[in-house]
Amino acid sequence: MSSDDDEKGWVLPSQIPFDELKGYALEECLFWLIDGMGARDIAWRLGGVGSGAADGGRDLEARFYVPDVDGQMIARRWWVECKGRTGTLEADAVKVACNNVVGDGNVDCLVIATNTTFTNPTRDWVEKWQERFPRPQILLWDRTSLERMLSQQPATVLRLFEGGLSSSGYVRALRDRFWNLLEYSSIERLKRVWIERDHLDLGVMERFALIANEFAHGSIDERPWAGACKPEEVLQTFQYGMFNLVYLYTRIMKTGVDQGPVVRTLAYLLLATVRDFHPDLILEIFKVTLRTDNDEPMPIEGVEFFVMPILDSLRSDLQLVCSSDCGRFSRDDSLKYWEDCDPFQSYWSRFGTRGKSPKSGDGAYHRLERTTEPCRIGFDIGDGGGCPLYQVQPEVGALDIFLSKIAHVVRARAPGRRNRRERPGAEDRS
8 A cells, every 4th residue: 555545544534524614623634734834933813812813924833944045044924825615616715815915025925725616716716816916825725635734644534523534544643643742532433443353553653652642541551552563563662662761851851740650661562672681781771772872881870861761660560460369478568559449438539628538659569478478480589588579679780680580580470472582591481
């Protein structure tokens, strides 16, 4: 299938309410459409609440920066007139718009957009008018034109008419919103993409964005994306996430969003990778991806800043879930960290003046370990020894030990795969 066919498949035109796209709704559609085309300094000249009147001859004004013959970037000033109609747009509306703009010598392009159509005589009139007035350029965007341009911008369709996207278009929009804006999408659409996953083209960017969206909504348990793809695809997605780790953290700090979904996504992908590949491969990925702009190894402090939240997330999760059914521990101890206050006790606090006391964020809890009991997953623990998951710390200088321990846990606990890939020297799975 060609790329043009792919783009057409992103949008379901029948689900875009073109007949209702008038007034404010049409102006909003054009605002985000030209924003997606790369417009800058967009001004929405609303003349009144919901009316768009008294707008000085244009509903939207923007600048597009394009190179001139010398390669220098110059600004081209655009006006956009939105004409929502029930039937074909009348010729007089077009003529008035053209005659209004010709009085302003600073305008380079006038767009006249309608949710319906232009008549052939109207198009002929514009061509003759353009011969007399080469500047500004006149562009007529009708329903067909809008449909074609929206098909190339699924993120815009998602913002305005979510039902107008096919599943492939939704995946594209979800990907763009995550990687460009660190925004997340609705859980209902995630469910739909999961159901249709075998018929969708999912690459590393899409898969990473889907997993991050799942964690933003709570957990990955209902739709285990890493478990539903090949080991090589898991590895590639983890590598891509690590190569973009600095970018993601920069965006997180700039936008102020919660880093939790991204950290948990990378922790999940790391664990899914060591399920099928030797832990040494993770160390190699860290060495290749965690480098400075001068392509030198990142200082230890930098590595700890980026990597430790991921490893700490893995360690705390595995300590709790692996010990929950192990004879060496009390299940009640394992659940203390995750348990919330009784909702019957906390409900009425929402009507008080102080609210419910927040849960401690230090991750501390008491545990009792029966050191005479065997390890449930086969760790070789001597008499009186402690659980390796509690003994081994994820320190940058000893990551190989930590990674080998978590690899043993996931291989013993997770459902088995066929044709597991490993580098030489890996431990046998028992």
